[in-house]
Amino acid sequence: MSKLQVSLYRYNPETDSAPYMQEFQVDTQGRDLMVLDVLHLAKEQDNGLAFRRSCREGVCGSDGMNMNGKNGLACITPLSEVVKGNKLTLRPLPGLPVIRDLVVDMGLFYQQYERIQPYLQNDEPAPAIERLQSPEERDKLDGLYECILCACCSTACPSFWWNPEKFVGPAGLLQSYRFLADSRDTATRERLTDLEDPFSVFRCRGIMNCVAVCPKGLNPTRAIGKIREMLLADAT
Amino acid sequence: MSTMRSLSFDAIIIGGGGAGLRAALELAKSGKKTAVLSKVFPTRSHTVSAQGGITCAIASADPDDDWRWHMYDTVKGGDYIADQDASEYMCSEGPKAVFELEHMGLPFSRFDNGRIYQRPFGGQSKDFGKGGQAARTCAAADRTGHALLHTLYQNNLKNNTTFLNEWYAVDLVKNADGDVVGCIAMDIETGEVVHVKSKATVMATGGAGRIFASTTNALINTGDGIGMALRAGFPMQDMEMWQFHPTGIYGAGTLVTEGCRGEGGYLVNKDGERFMERYAPNAKDLAGRDVVARSMVMEILEGRGCGEKGDHVFLKLDHLGEDVLGKRLPGIVELSKTFAHVDPAKEPIPVVPTCHYMMGGIPTNVHGQAIMQDADGNDQIVGGLFACGEAACVSVHGANRLGGNSLLDLVVFGRAAGMFIEGALNEGIEYLEASESDVQSAMKRITRWNESEDGETVPELKRDLQDIMQTSFGVFREEKNMQEGVKRLEELRERIANAYLPDKSHTFNTARVEALELDNLMEVAEATAIAALERKESRGAHSRYDYPDRDDVNWLKHSLYFPAEKRLGKRDVNFAPKTVDMFEPKVRTY
Numbered sequence: 001m002s003k004l005q006v007s008l009y010r011y012n013p014e015t016d017s018a019p020y021m022q023e024f025q026v027d028t029q030g031r032d033l034m035v036l037d038v039l040h041l042a043k044e045q046d047n048g049l050a051f052r053r054s055c056r057e058g059v060c061g062s063d064g065m066n067m068n069g070k071n072g073l074a075c076i077t078p079l080s081e082v083v084k085g086n087k088l089t090l091r092p093l094p095g096l097p098v099i100r101d102l103v104v105d106m107g108l109f110y111q112q113y114e115r116i117q118p119y120l121q122n123d124e125p126a127p128a129i130e131r132l133q134s135p136e137e138r139d140k141l142d143g144l145y146e147c148i149l150c151a152c153c154s155t156a157c158p159s160f161w162w163n164p165e166k167f168v169g170p171a172g173l174l175q176s177y178r179f180l181a182d183s184r185d186t187a188t189r190e191r192l193t194d195l196e197d198p199f200s201v202f203r204c205r206g207i208m209n210c211v212a213v214c215p216k217g218l219n220p221t222r223a224i225g226k227i228r229e230m231l232l233a234d235a236t
Numbered sequence: 237m238s239t240m241r242s243l244s245f246d247a248i249i250i251g252g253g254g255a256g257l258r259a260a261l262e263l264a265k266s267g268k269k270t271a272v273l274s275k276v277f278p279t280r281s282h283t284v285s286a287q288g289g290i291t292c293a294i295a296s297a298d299p300d301d302d303w304r305w306h307m308y309d310t311v312k313g314g315d316y317i318a319d320q321d322a323s324e325y326m327c328s329e330g331p332k333a334v335f336e337l338e339h340m341g342l343p344f345s346r347f348d349n350g351r352i353y354q355r356p357f358g359g360q361s362k363d364f365g366k367g368g369q370a371a372r373t374c375a376a377a378d379r380t381g382h383a384l385l386h387t388l389y390q391n392n393l394k395n396n397t398t399f400l401n402e403w404y405a406v407d408l409v410k411n412a413d414g415d416v417v418g419c420i421a422m423d424i425e426t427g428e429v430v431h432v433k434s435k436a437t438v439m440a441t442g443g444a445g446r447i448f449a450s451t452t453n454a455l456i457n458t459g460d461g462i463g464m465a466l467r468a469g470f471p472m473q474d475m476e477m478w479q480f481h482p483t484g485i486y487g488a489g490t491l492v493t494e495g496c497r498g499e500g501g502y503l504v505n506k507d508g509e510r511f512m513e514r515y516a517p518n519a520k521d522l523a524g525r526d527v528v529a530r531s532m533v534m535e536i537l538e539g540r541g542c543g544e545k546g547d548h549v550f551l552k553l554d555h556l557g558e559d560v561l562g563k564r565l566p567g568i569v570e571l572s573k574t575f576a577h578v579d580p581a582k583e584p585i586p587v588v589p590t591c592h593y594m595m596g597g598i599p600t601n602v603h604g605q606a607i608m609q610d611a612d613g614n615d616q617i618v619g620g621l622f623a624c625g626e627a628a629c630v631s632v633h634g635a636n637r638l639g640g641n642s643l644l645d646l647v648v649f650g651r652a653a654g655m656f657i658e659g660a661l662n663e664g665i666e667y668l669e670a671s672e673s674d675v676q677s678a679m680k681r682i683t684r685w686n687e688s689e690d691g692e693t694v695p696e697l698k699r700d701l702q703d704i705m706q707t708s709f710g711v712f713r714e715e716k717n718m719q720e721g722v723k724r725l726e727e728l729r730e731r732i733a734n735a736y737l738p739d740k741s742h743t744f745n746t747a748r749v750e751a752l753e754l755d756n757l758m759e760v761a762e763a764t765a766i767a768a769l770e771r772k773e774s775r776g777a778h779s780r781y782d783y784p785d786r787d788d789v790n791w792l793k794h795s796l797y798f799p800a801e802k803r804l805g806k807r808d809v810n811f812a813p814k815t816v817d818m819f820e821p822k823v824r825t826y
Contacts, residue, residue: 014741044695047747048739052276055454057490057571059382060280076574099425100744106277119390120341129294130338132350138343145343145376145383149279184341 002086003027004079006042008049009091012100019098021089022046028079035067035074038088039102051102058215061150065102066091071152071213093155095164108164109151109171116168116176116194121187137183144178144223146216147171153210153220159203166199170210170220173201177223180230192227192234201227240675241430245271245398246661248418248434250405250461252278254286254381255625255646256440257388259604262654264397268661271398273405273421273432275456275749278389282442282454283646286381287567288357288495289373290337290647291640292330296347297354297371298362303327304816305362306372310641313359313524314595314634315776315786316821317474317794319810322630325602326641326648328815333647334374342387344376345564355564356498357639358522359826369522371498373640378493378567384643404749405460407678408437408468408621411668415619416468416606418670420678424749427742429682431675435665436657439465439598439606439623440650444760446753448591448710449702452484452491461627463756465598466763466799467681470618471608473629473794473807474596475760476767476778479637480711482528484590486548488575491592492568492585494639497521499564501553503532504584505540511549516826523826526636526777529589533711536588543586550584557581589711593642594760595633595777596767598623599796599807602630604653609796609807620667622657624649631794634809635776684733685751691736694751701728701754705761709768714781718769725762732758763797770804771795788821 003025011019024042036053043049051074052062058076065074068082068089082088096104122131154160154169168176176195179185195201201224210220247263249256252274263270274281293303307327311318338344338352345353352374360370376383392399406420409431418433444459445451466472482503483492497503502521505511515531516523523531532549535541542550553561553568558581561569565580572580598621599607606621624630625646632645708721732754739747773787774780793806811818 012741012743014743043747047693047737048741048745050744050746052280052746054276054280054456055282055285057285058574059379059567060276060282060284060454062276062280078574103744110277114393117394119387119394120339122339126335126339128335130335130344130352133346134350135346135348138346141343145386146379148284148382149277179341182341182343 004038004083005087006038007087007089008042008101010101011098012048032078032080035077035079035082035088035090036063038079039074039090050100059148061148064093064150064152066094071156073150073152073215076215093151095155095161106151109154109169112154112168112172113149113175116172117191118175118179120179120182120185122184123186131184133183140181141178143218144174144181147174147218148216150215152213152215156209156213158207158209159205163199163203167203168200170224173227174218174220174223177227180227192231195227196231201231241428242433243430244433245269246434247436247438247657248273248432249438249440250419251281251440251442251625251627252276252399252401253281253440253442253625253646254283254385254388254643255650256438257385257392258647258650259438259440259624259654260397261388261392261395262651263658264392264395266658268658271400272392273400273403275402275404275424277401278399279386281385282457283385284382285454285491286384286643287378287491287493288498289355289375289380289640290334290384290643291357291360291373291638292334292644293327293372294331294334294352294354294374296351301370301372303330305364305370307816308364308819309359309361310632310638311634311819312365312824313636313638315636315824316634316792317631317775317809318634319631320813320818321810322602323632324813324816326632326644329648330644333644333651337384337387337647340387340391342376342383344374355495356522358494358497358519358528359524359638360522369519373495373498375495378495378565381643404752405464406682406752408464409670409675409678410468411670411674413619413668415667416621417667419464420675420682422682425744427745435620435661435667437621438604438653438657439621439627440625441627443594443626444757445591445594447701447705447757447761447764449706450484450489451591452481452489453591458753459756459760460753461623462597462763463759466759469800470606470621471599471799472596472763472797473599474631474635474767475763475797476771476795477595477635477776478591478764479525479593479595479777480529480589481592482525482532482589483551483587484592485571485575486586486588489590490571490575492551492571492587494525496551496553496565496568499560500556501551504550504552505535506542506546507540511535511540519826524636525639527826529711530779532589548586548588551587552584553580554582554584593637594626595629595631595635595637597627597629599794600624600628600630602649602652603656604628604649605656609805622653624653635778681755682752685737685748686740688736691734692731693736693738694747694754697728697732697735698754698757701757701761704728705764709765712779712781713768715769718765722765722769725765729758729762763799766802767795767797767804792821
């Protein structure tokens with residue numbers, strides 16, 4: 001087997017006037033490596049290649065990127081899943097400013113996360129032990145709390161590309177619903193009031209790119225639908 | 237020098253994992269000028285990978301549970317060199333700290349009565365080892381670390397903590413009196429190097445599993461705090477004590493939680509035999525991790541390993557059924573499919589003992605204050621320096637940590653450090669300002685890398701370091717092999733001192749970060765190697781063929797590694813808990 005052809009998005013603002021694609025030949029020794037392993041091999045060829053990575057097992061959310069056209073996590077994406085015709089093209093997550101190579105500025109993404117007040121709010125005094133929650137109530141948080149903030153979803157969302165300042169985006173809204181759905185949270189009204197403008201939630205057009213790319217198998221579109229229902233019920 | 241920007245804080249917390257965020261939360265709530273400085277966005281810290289849970293006697297699974305039983309297990313699990321005052325503090329304060337997490341919103345799994353779900357974990361007992369297996373590990377499915385870290389980050393947002401995200405701490409700044417008065421740090425995005433001044437500097441930098449070739453640890457676990465403290469001349473405690481987790485996925489090294497065995501899974505050899513019944517007749521697969529890891533290696537060495545090479549064993553879960561797997565262990569199902577290509581509902585997972593946790597670290601008291609020794613061997617507080625979490629050795633883990641005790645350690649002692657620093661700041665902390673030359677000496681190594689012109693590069697040196705540690709300081713150790721390892725490390729230190737950083741750019745230069753991390757791996761590796769060579773006994777995770785027995789006459793002690801002389805000294809273990817009788821060292825069986 002010949003070497004894997006890897007095409008990498010490169011941009012270093014100190015030395016490059018414009019971004020470009022650089023070709024690498026990576027010897028995988030025929031193994032079905034993860035894309036992250038390929039990046040490490042490429043970095044041995046070019047020390048200057050920049051990308052984020054941490055847990056290398058799909059739970060920290062550092063290495064979201066665009067692999068042969070689809071967003072995902074490099075560390076849990078095997079070559080067999082993405083490579084077509086022995087070619088792998090890696091680009092930064094779309095729609096966010098590039099700092100260098102595959103490293104994007106996540107500022108806007110985090111702002112939208114902070115914007116939804118991503119913490120439990122409960123104005124009643126806490127008991128001496130835990131607040132009780134039935135298994136059924138707790139089940140409602142499954143599929144919501146597992147988000148790793150990798151930004152694969154929001155950066156695959158055309159609505160977020162157009163209005164990243166005003167549309168919260170799938171990741172932020174998934175977390176918003178995580179707190180709306182929590183039986184222990186008492187700020188439902190305030191949370192909904194904060195979202196009722198035409199942009200925050202209603203810019204979602206149900207395109208479902210978020211669902212297609214989520215590396216944790218979560219469903220932000222469904223969560224957004226639930227928020228819409230709550231907003232509409234609230235308005236009537 | 238005058239061109240270097242400086243920032244000033246009451247307290248700077250280096251590391252944005254569970255320990256750092258818990259300390260920061262305490263300080264942010266008190267209104268102190270606090271910053272968390274983290275080389276990754278906080279939720280990317282390694283706490284996120286913790287799976288099984290947080291062990292704590294909240295008396296949910298068993299209304300009669302008692303923190304003293306948990307303390308007994310912890311002391312015994314640590315093979316009697318866990319400090320009993322610290323273990324007492326952790327186990328008795330634990331419930332408060334866990335309930336606080338729940339109040340902050342941590343989505344714990346639940347029992348039918350609405351209380352927090354608890355599962356059995358290794359080394360847990362009722363009634364001081366006499367009442368059988370306990371179920372004391374509070375869990376959010378098998379994603380407890382993720383749930384905990386995100387909850388703490390969220391509550392820091394709520395309390396307006398200042399974050400210096402994607403900043404890398406390079407070295408500590410000490411004043412003329414030897415107090416720690418801040419650090420040199422680099423903003424990774426811009427490459428700007430800044431002098432961070434602080435009255436309290438908290439090392440919450442986590443572990444250093446990346447000194448080994450095979451580890452469950454994240455790529456970022458490079459012992460940065462340990463390296464910084466050693467270069468600043470401070471001693472390290474119990475650095476020979478490294479935990480090898482029984483169930484790392486064969487080949488990939490990713491962790492499979494002990495919770496699998498807590499939920500009823502068990503290990504088998506190539507004959508399909510549940511071999512732990514032979515090694516630990518009572519606790520079986522839920523014996524201490526050191527015991528299980530050694531038993532696995534024995535099976536492999538005696539020819540009963542699985543696979544073509546006979547170099548691993550199997551973790552059997554299929555009998556638990558898809559319901560339990562889907563409800564209690566969904567993350568494990570995912571990881572097994574991704575990294576072992578097996579569906580645990582149908583096939584066993586190939587596993588092998590894998591480096592997992594550093595029991596040693598910066599010696600501290602229960603307030604997180606770093607400790608060194610004076611000329612007469614007495615404890616002495618280091619001015620301005622604190623540590624908590626895996627980077628610290630307080631010591632609640634002794635020679636072997638119990639599963640679920642790391643998350644408890646980091647919330648209890650992160651919180652304790654925060655509370656103590658708040659009090660100290662209220663009383664007023666005054667240290668001598670660092671002089672220009674103090675700051676310059678903390679700039680030395682980053683300057684060296686920046687001026688390097690040729691030589692070996694970081695990836696090959698890192699590989700060699702990991703190979704040395706894996707070869708000479710693994711599950712079983714022996715004098716000659718370790719001497720060889722120490723010698724190879726000496727040579728490696730020379731090579732690293734002359735290594736080369738090809739990329740000198742400023743913007744998000746990850747190659748520079750990796751070079752600086754390599755220095756820290758080197759410091760951790762050498763401290764580990766020398767401590768392991770000098771502790772001439774077997775205790776907990778430190779197992780020697782040539783000294784197979786525990787030696788309480790000479791080694792019922794902490795080891796203390798002094799970097800300047802590369803010497804190993806000793807420090808007394810605390811046997812004086814405040815509210816209970818101390819636990820006498822006994823032969824440790826499961």
